Amino acid sequence: MNSNPMEESREPNAVDPLSDSLRWVLALGADPSRSPIDWLALELDPDARNAADAICRSVPGADADLDRLELLKSGFKSMRMSGENASDRRVAARYYAATIAAGVVRHRVWITEQRPERVTTAIEDLQQDDSMPESLRDLAKDAIETIDGEIIRRRPRN
Amino acid sequence: MAGASITASTDPRDPGTGTARLRLEVDFQGTSHVFSERAMRTTYSSRVPPMNRRNAQTASGASLTDWSMVLDSAQKDSPTRQESLDRLVRRYWGAMLARARASGLSEHDAHDAIQGFVADVILERNMLAAADPDRGRFRGLLSRSLANYLRDRNRRRSAAKRSPVDGRVDSLLDGDAPAAGGSGGPEAAFTRHWVATVIRNAIQRVRTDFEAGDRSIEWRILEARLITPMIDGSRPVPYAALVNELSLKDVPRAASLLVTGKRALGRAILDEISQTVSDPDDVSEEIKDLLRMLEVDSR
Numbered sequence: 001m002n003s004n005p006m007e008e009s010r011e012p013n014a015v016d017p018l019s020d021s022l023r024w025v026l027a028l029g030a031d032p033s034r035s036p037i038d039w040l041a042l043e044l045d046p047d048a049r050n051a052a053d054a055i056c057r058s059v060p061g062a063d064a065d066l067d068r069l070e071l072l073k074s075g076f077k078s079m080r081m082s083g084e085n086a087s088d089r090r091v092a093a094r095y096y097a098a099t100i101a102a103g104v105v106r107h108r109v110w111i112t113e114q115r116p117e118r119v120t121t122a123i124e125d126l127q128q129d130d131s132m133p134e135s136l137r138d139l140a141k142d143a144i145e146t147i148d149g150e151i152i153r154r155r156p157r158n
Numbered sequence: 159m160a161g162a163s164i165t166a167s168t169d170p171r172d173p174g175t176g177t178a179r180l181r182l183e184v185d186f187q188g189t190s191h192v193f194s195e196r197a198m199r200t201t202y203s204s205r206v207p208p209m210n211r212r213n214a215q216t217a218s219g220a221s222l223t224d225w226s227m228v229l230d231s232a233q234k235d236s237p238t239r240q241e242s243l244d245r246l247v248r249r250y251w252g253a254m255l256a257r258a259r260a261s262g263l264s265e266h267d268a269h270d271a272i273q274g275f276v277a278d279v280i281l282e283r284n285m286l287a288a289a290d291p292d293r294g295r296f297r298g299l300l301s302r303s304l305a306n307y308l309r310d311r312n313r314r315r316s317a318a319k320r321s322p323v324d325g326r327v328d329s330l331l332d333g334d335a336p337a338a339g340g341s342g343g344p345e346a347a348f349t350r351h352w353v354a355t356v357i358r359n360a361i362q363r364v365r366t367d368f369e370a371g372d373r374s375i376e377w378r379i380l381e382a383r384l385i386t387p388m389i390d391g392s393r394p395v396p397y398a399a400l401v402n403e404l405s406l407k408d409v410p411r412a413a414s415l416l417v418t419g420k421r422a423l424g425r426a427i428l429d430e431i432s433q434t435v436s437d438p439d440d441v442s443e444e445i446k447d448l449l450r451m452l453e454v455d456s457r
Contacts, residue, residue, distance in 0.1 A: 018353045019452045021388065021427065026445045028424040035424075036417045043413040075410035084418055 073099040097122035101143035260347030291436035360426035380419030
């Protein structure tokens with residue numbers, strides 16, 4: 001399966017569209033605040049189970065993994081700025097920080113142009129937010145330890 | 159059918175949608191019931207003008223649930239009875255027709271059978287007066303009543319039986335036309351068409367809302383990435399093409415807009431389904447019930 005939404009060479013979905021529609025409507029009803037962030041992540045990383053999984057899983061090759069994280073980060077940034085409501089924007093901000101944390105933990109690079117102090121604060125906020133998935137809070141914890149102990153460089157631009 | 163006469167007229171094909179129009183007039187005990195033609199055969203097309211009215215609202219804009227319409231329709235002295243009856247029949251017309259077609263009737267006979275069901279069972283026997291919200295969903299009651307009616311009608315008619323239609327009336331494109339794929343009996347056909355009707359109504363509502371709210375970019379992305387593939391099984395338009403077409407910043411921006419549209423559609427579907435249950439807390443159970451029926455059908 002191709003996981004790059006820019007290429008999108010997947011075959012048409014074989015699932016029954018009526019059943020599929022009802023399933024995601026059911027998910028929307030069950031967890032209205034989490035669904036949008038998961039839907040967004042799945043649009044950008046169709047192989048992931050949800051947004052947290054998209055961030056925490058890695059794909060072979062550092063560049064491919066970083067490209068994927070940057071794509072997710074841009075999506076979360078977009079939702080952080082223009083999400084439908086305050087809840088969406090708040091959750092998106094946390095996931096945005098989580099993608100940056102993943103770049104730090106797995107590749108020792110910043111995938112952002114923002115000042116490290118500011119990003120570190122956002123990652124600390126993520127770690128302390130008990131409404132976030134445990135996997136992301138653990139990732140934030142690891143990132144803070146990495147930032148404290150190592151020099152993190154900016155990802156070189158092509 | 160005693161006490162009732164029906165006039166069904168088919169107008170020239172609608173040049174906008176290619177769908178034949180139908181007008182159902184039932185004269186019952188001195189009262190003329192006219193069920194308007196287009197809504198019974200509602201056709202969704204991404205290129206047709208948006209609908210101007212929400213499906214489940216009265217002319218005054220008040221939302222009506224299925225059960226409120228049923229109870230109103232059952233009261234012969236209600237001043238809004240005709241409107242409620244009209245709305246109910248239009249809302250379920252496609253699903254009833256699907257059931258009739260899947261039981262082996264030709265399209266013409268299926269229309270005739272449904273017209274007879276409306277006149278004999280809904281109007282003459284006042285089936286709705288016996289409907290009880292505490293005894294299950296209106297969808298189930300209607301489907302069972304129609305099944306009984308079709309069975310009795312079939313017994314009465316000794317004419318040669320037609321073989322079942324191969325295909326289900328679940329198209330999101332055309333409310334009446336059989337769709338390809340899958341199999342299943344009349345009950346499955348009714349359910350599939352009913353789900354398709356709910357989703358089609360929701361799509362039309364979202365489109366109207368988006369266009370009225372100057373959200374044409376979101377509509378275009380929703381249509382290209384979700385709705386058209388849902389309708390015809392085609393591939394979603396690639397994000398890169400949409401970014402270019404709509405002059406968006408990047409793919410994540412387009413994906414974010416899709417999520418907003420997808421949620422709006424999801425809410426509209428939830429709202430459509432909530433109008434069919436007597437208690438809003440039953441919406442999730444109704445969705446699960448519909449899913450179970452669709453999944454049984456696909457096995």
